[in-house]
Amino acid sequence: MKKKSDKKLGMERPISRRDFVQGAAVVAGAAFQSGALAAQGRAMPHMTSNEGGADTSAIAYPPIKTGMRGSHSGAYEIAHALARDGAVLTTDEPITEHYDLIVVGAGISGLAAAHYYQQRFGPTVRILLLENHDDFGGHAKRNEFHQSGDMVLSLGGTHNLEWWRFSEVVKTFMADHDVDYEAMRDNMTFAYGRDAPNSPAMWFDQDTYGTSRLVTNFNLSAQLSDEDIDSVPISEAGRLSLKQFYRSGPTLEGWSEDKAGRILANTSYPDFLRKYGGLTEDAVQLFDKEEHGSWGLEMRAISAGEALWEGYPGAHLFGEEWSQDSAGYPVAMWPDGNASLVRLIVAKLMPHVAPEATADNVALARFDYSQLDEEAASVRLRLNSTVIGLENTDKGVAVTYASSTGKLRRISSQHAVLACYHSIIPYLCPTMGTAQKEALKYQVKVPMILTNVLIRNSEALNKLGVDAISCPGRLHARLFLFKGISTGGYERSENPSEAVSLVFWGSISPPKDAIDIRSQLRASRQQLLDLTFSDFEREVRTVLDELLGPAGFDVAEDILAITVNRWPHGYAYEYMQLWDPEWEPGKAPHQIARQPFGSIAIANADAGASAYTHVAIDQAHRAIRELSDSP
Ligand SMILES: Cc1cc2nc3c(=O)[nH]c(=O)nc-3n(C[C@H](O)[C@H](O)[C@H](O)COP(=O)(O)OP(=O)(O)OC[C@H]3O[C@@H](n4cnc5c(N)ncnc54)[C@H](O)[C@@H]3O)c2cc1C
Known part of the structure; x- marks a missing residue:
């Protein structure tokens, strides 16, 4: 198949101008449903596809910005100058403001730290949260679309609550914010990937496989039949190797537990498939990106033991039954991911920002961003501030930050909490001890991407009978239709003729010569930062043209908006069998890293070496407990 030109893909289409034509409906919908635009007397948001979402008229309400979001332009350059280029940034400015607590980073951990500080020291304490992005929530971001006339919500990062490991602290936190996660679960029909109602499916693209083929009801983790495997467009030898593997008997049943444990922990899953499953290279490649979403990693970074635990095939070689039962997994979601949790925390800390917000209406409630940094309020949140x-002083902590104008400012507090990424902390606190700095640098976050594509309707997907698709050959390893969540006052029918977000989801494959895990993560991060919005737009349009075009989807007309949420510093690093030793109790890097430093305590999900919302909350709770009564 001949490659389509950018013009045929609709790349030159001014999405912004098309939105302009639909303008009246956009503004009415936005203002009515979120209240934010109307209240701020802002001009209509014109949705752009520009790097950095250059729609300045929409700055007062960031969730509606499109284009390059997540770690957007302007948010990270100063931090990179400091950490990567060794820039020396100092100022003699006098200290102009003083607080009881300054929190660095307004993600879930930073916001939870503010909550726990109020609980410990009383409701009248003065708290300032400083955040380098133009929106609060950290990874838990909301993407809000109005281009179809109605408000369509989607997630920009952190997806859901997985409550099977909630501590009593987290359960109480949820109750304090009126979050009934079990009821939320009852209000959702959405399910991911392999559990989605019309799925799973795998799409083999023209560029990678020489043919465009969508195979429905196809899941590499289930026991594939010979007939399923015949649909896979790889070499004959590759298909044969798959057939032999999936129908294999218990060839490894004779291994002792000790031998199995040792080999599974020290062999990457692709190597296991090659060596013990007999798969050819092109058959192994089918698995490469399967964990780009859940782990953010290429399969070669994952041990065979971890992969089998995740349900990837191979346990049958040890005589185990095939099983695919994940229906009972306790997961709850809001229609904007965990951004609704963030909104509930903000509304509790700063009631004047969202006076009407409750758990029952949080998806629709108005949030007035102009009130976030209100001088008279006891809790203030300052965006665009890196x-x-x-520095610890005899009176507490002196903090220097770059304001939204780029001007350096100095402020102070009795206590501080670093709820930001751990890898930046050694540069923020240069006088910290070497061992702690090294431990903090151990946390190299996993890059992630979540691209929302607002499509006019889902009729083409409906026609094809799919709603979640693996794409082993493409930049985003997985797509899923994000619908079926009615929580926080948001209700949207699942009518296929309505606009909906198709989420392109995954990470970035590192170059093959990036061997150790940190080189892989750093190389993927740089690749992610090097991709422009146009690169993403072209990719999305190419995929949808080839995949959905035959079912009537017109990429030039049916894409209403694109928001790329790039997270170069995504998941907190979790220790892995192939890359990390077994640490002695209390000696793991995250445990050394999170020790208090004078009047500064350390939170963030990094402090738990685990990329979960409940971990971010638990770590905030611990950090506040560790602060002294006085500096
Ligand atoms: C795409 C994606 C999907 C995820 N999905 C899930 C999920 O479904 N369920 C789940 O439980 N977890 C999920 N996670 C994990 C997620 O990281 C945590 O759940 C949680 O949101 C982390 O919160 P945090 O406050 O610890 O960190 P963050 O959200 O990273 O917040 C830290 C904040 O500090 C800011 N900051 C950093 N440096 C500075 C500085 N120098 N000055 C000022 N501010 C600074 C950062 O910009 C950021 O806003 C996901 C993560 C990603 C990236």
């Missing part, structure tokens, strides 16, 4: 230095 902290560049903290």
Whole structure:
């Protein structure tokens, strides 16, 4: 198949101008449903596809910005100058403001830290949260679309609550914010990937496989039949190797537990498939990106033991039954991911920002961003502010940050909490001890991408009978239709003729010569930062043209908006069998890293070495407990 030109893909289509034509409906919908635009007397948001979402008229309400979001332009350059280029950023400015607590980073951990500080020291304490992005929530971001006339919500990062490991602290936190996660679960029909109602499916693209083929009811983790495997467009030898593997008897049943444990922990899953499953290279490649979403990693970074635990095939070689039962997994979601949790925390800390917000209406409630940094309020949240230095003093902590104008400012507090990424902390606190700095640098976050594509309707997907698709050959390893969640006052029918977000989801494959895990993560991060919005747009349009075009989807007309949420610093690093030793109790890097430093305590999901919302909350709770009564 001949490659389509950018013009045929609709790349030159001014999405912004098309939105302009639909303008009246956009503004009415946005203002009515979120209240934010109307209240701020802002001009209509014109949705752009520009790098950095250059729609300045929409700055007052960031969730509606499209284009390059997540770690957007302007948010990270100063931090990179400090950490990557060794820039020396100092100022003699006098200290102008003083707080009881300054929190660095307004993600879930930073916001939870503010909550726990109020609980410990009383409701009248003065707290300032400094955040380098133009929106609060950290990874838990909301993408809000109005281009179809109605409000369509989607997630920009953190997806859901997985409550099977909630501590009593987290359960109480949820109750304090009126979050009934079990009821939320009852209000959702959405399910991911392999559990989705019309799925799973795998799409083999023209560029990678020489043919465009969508195979429905196809799941590499289930026991594939010979007939299923015949649909896979790889070499004859590759298909044969798959057939032999999936129908294999218990060839490894004779291994002792000790031998199995040792080999599974020290062999990457692709190597296991090659060596013990007999798969050819092109058959192994089918698995490469399967964990781009859940782990954010290429399969070669994952041990065979971890992969089998995740349900990937191979346990049958040890005589185990095939099983695919994940229906009972306790997961609850809001229609904007965990951004609704963030909104509930903000509304509790700063009631004047969202006076009407409750757990029952949080998806629709108005949030007035102009009130976030209100001088008279006891809790203030200052966006577009990158902290560049903290110093313990005899009165507490002196903090230097770069304001939204780029001007360096100095402020102080009795206590501080670093709820930001751990890898930046050694540069913010240069006088910290070497061992702690090294431990903090151990946390190299996993890059992630979540691209929302607002499509006019889902009729083409409906026609094809799919709603979640693996794409082993493409940039985003998986797509899923994001619908079926009615929580927080948001209700949207699942009518296929309505606009909906198709989520392109995954990570970035590192170059093959990036061997150790940190080189892989750093190389993927750089690749992610090097991709422009146009690169993403072209990719999305190419995929949808080839995949859905035959079912009537017109990429030039049916894409209403694109928001790329790039997260170069995504998941917190979790220790892995192939890359990390067994640490002695209390000696793991995250445990050394999170020790208090004078009047500064350390939170963030990194402090738990585990990329979960409940971990971010638990770590905030611990950090506040560790602060002294006085500096
Ligand atoms: C795409 C994606 C999907 C995820 N899905 C899930 C999920 O479904 N369920 C789940 O439980 N977890 C999920 N996670 C994990 C997620 O990281 C945590 O759940 C949680 O949101 C982390 O919160 P945090 O406050 O610890 O960190 P963050 O959300 O990273 O917040 C830290 C904040 O500090 C800011 N910051 C950093 N440096 C500075 C500085 N110098 N000055 C000022 N501010 C600074 C950052 O910009 C950021 O906003 C996901 C993560 C990603 C990236």
